[in-house]
Amino acid sequence: MRYEKGRKDASRSRIMEVAANRFRGDGIAASGLATIMKDAGLTNGAFYPHFQSKAALVRETVAAALEDQSDQIREALAAGGLDMAIDAYLSTAHRDNPRQGCASAALLPEIAREPSETRQLYTERLLTQVRQVAAELPPRTRNRESVALGIFATLIGALQMARAVDGTELSERILAAGADAARTLNQRDSEASS
Template sequence: MRYSREHKQETHARIVRKAAVRLREKGAHGVGVADLMKEAGLTHGGFYAHFDSRDALVIEAFGYAMDRSIEHWRKLAEETPPDKRLAAIVESYLTPAHRDDPGHGCAITSLGAEVVRESPKTRRAFAAKVEQLIDLMADQIPDVPRKAARKQATGILAGMMGSLVLARIAGSGEFSDEILQAGREAALGRAALAKAAAKKPRAKSN
């Protein structure tokens, strides 16, 4: 039986969506192709009708997950006053709900350590999406030169992700909540310092 191109595209998208969740839950090597295909309602043999390799699926699933994060941050920024956008992103990221639901959360904190051991192609795709997040965050740091805003965004993002990883290691109790709170305060403190530094008058050269 031959399926239409639209049916194949819908099936392909379903596999990617399912893989994006399972990879974040179980890690890049914690779930097999057969399991992913079964969950999508397909046989293992049909995998290569959609993907050239397992790496191809991992890259596409990661990209899908990252695009959802970028879309969420962009929508959040659009719905928030400019001076509160960065805080809204930080506060929406470092939450118990995000900590407790890795399957629908940030792909970097779930897969970052594993991607380091993946192929150069996979790492490049991963890095490109990270850079998009940094640029989007830099857009939310007003009154700061672009280069400085991007540097600040990189530090904030790294701190946010590190805090989330530590919070997940600590579980879901009081200590974990303390880590999330400390991460929020540190991230917003870095942003406030950058803004203050940017507003200081520059010394005139003789």
């Protein structure tokens, strides 16, 4: 049976979209292929014409999620600078919607257990994002990439903690403290280099 042109691409995109949401919401290990394919409205047998394995799907899904995140970072930086990007990242909306949120905050422990190809791809994409932020730091900032890494680590850790604690009040305090720490890290280093 022949299908219209573009159907295979549409099916592949649908599988990746569903997988990305599942992986970020439920975790990679807890997301079975059968559930992903069912949610995508496809049969299990339709998976293999698109991907060689679940590991390949994870790698491509993580790559796409990080590419989308780079676009979001670029937009936030262009619209309101680093402060706006920090506020958007450590917002209650981002905290409450891990399925559409940062792949790093949702998946880091599992990415660390993925094959080296996936970890290498993650490393490359993370460094792209770090360099985006580093380019926006004040011109006098010493070790711009190191400061940007510290900001990323602070933001990701704060979001993970805010999602993990029991209680909205504490969670919101963690988001606010993370935002303050990220801003302080940037200001302290740029002031020290003045």
